[in-house]
Amino acid sequence: MSMQQVILTPLSIEQLQNFINDAVKTGFEQTKTQEPDKTNLLTRKQVCTLLNITPPTLHEWTRNGTVTAYKIGTRIRYKENEVLKTLQRVKQVKFNRGV
Numbered sequence: 001m002s003m004q005q006v007i008l009t010p011l012s013i014e015q016l017q018n019f020i021n022d023a024v025k026t027g028f029e030q031t032k033t034q035e036p037d038k039t040n041l042l043t044r045k046q047v048c049t050l051l052n053i054t055p056p057t058l059h060e061w062t063r064n065g066t067v068t069a070y071k072i073g074t075r076i077r078y079k080e081n082e083v084l085k086t087l088q089r090v091k092q093v094k095f096n097r098g099v
Helices: 013-033 044-051 055-064 080-097
Strands: 069-072 075-079
Touching: 044 055, 044 075, 044 080, 075 080
Parallel strands: none
Antiparallel strands: 069 075
16 A cells, blocks of 8 residues: 655645635536436326326336336435336337237
């Protein structure tokens, strides 16, 4: 295990403030360039309506990994884009089986 060598250089208050300001500015710029997550979160009731299933079916699908649930505090939410992908898979399975 190698130890890093630390070199302490005296800085004036102004130099330290400039260093911190530059670091914060760079961090904000990097954050602004990243695409924010614009995913809509849905409640269980909304997902049941969208998929035309009952709450027990949604519970089973969540348990077996058909849809992914996210716990936010004490609430359970589902990402709309993931639910829509699930809907497409379910429709495809029904179509392929001739249901």
